[in-house]
Amino acid sequence: MPEPVLRVDRLSRRFGGLNAVSDVSLELFAGEVHAVIGPNGAGKTTLLNLLSGDLKPSAGSVRYAGREIAGLSADRIARLGIARSYQKTNIFAGFSAFENCRLAAQARLANAMRFFRPANRYRAVNDAAEHALTLAGLEARSAIAASALSHGEQRQLEIAMTLATAPEVLLLDEPLAGMGQEESQRMVALIGRLAASHAILLVEHDMEAVFSVARALTVLVNGRVLESGAPESVRRSRAVQDAYLGGEASA
Secondary structure, three states, X not given: OOOOOEEEEEEEEEEOOEEEEEEEEEXXXXXXXXXXXXXXXXXXXXXXXXXXXXXXXXXXXXXXXXXXXXXXXHHHHHHHOEEEOOOOOOOOOOOEHHHHHHHHHHHOOOOOOOOOOOHHHOHHHHHHHHXXXXXXXXXXXXXXXXXXXXXXXXXXXXXXXXXXOOOOEEEEEOOOOOOOHHHHHHHHHHHHHHOOOOEEEEEOOOHHHHHHHOOEEEEEEOOEEEEEEOHHXXXXXXXXHHHHHHHHHHO
16 A cells, blocks of 8 residues: 555644544545545634644644644645645735746745845746646636636636645645536546646535545544545445435435
8 A cells, every 4th residue: 555645643623612623534645636525614624724734733643745744834834745725715816827826836935035036037936837827727828817817717726826836735625616517627627637646635515526536535524534435435324424415425
């Protein structure tokens, strides 16, 4: 068996008396989409916040490529090779798609705080931005202001910005939120393509999309793992059907 790229062991986060995430364990492998599903308030976004460094855990371990990263800051985790997208689109609306990606790529540089060198002088940064836009299917829209892109394209742009940092792991938080059917299909196809060269942890409510693209599923309920395994095994679980999927699980 290959070693997981990311290993989460008994990860917990408490807010006062509330256990938002409690003893969560999972493994993420290269070339895999591992989806985390569950009802609203299950702790899915909190889990991503813990993995990305936006929150510090109360207990537990997160090991990336064999290195303990639990409690590291978000910028340090990003520089190690873990990129994150958010539920709400997080882009610079007045900048072009290319400029958004260039900013993301530049943030990964060790000398990113050197403000007085023109951005267009960074050849590697520009190349990274162009490559990210191509991977995300936005190369023809690179000069367009982010505000002029469709909602689906803006979500693609946010993923392109994560790709511009050359990550190994992608943490995607509801990338299909607010999309119509055609845009959703494009996003699912994009995630499938990216899985060939990345390890992807996906939080998503669209069950049709989840079951079409994920190779592993973890179901959270009240901050705890209810079930984890192959999609069809999880789909057949009576506990999962009762807690979340309902009649759709047996369809």
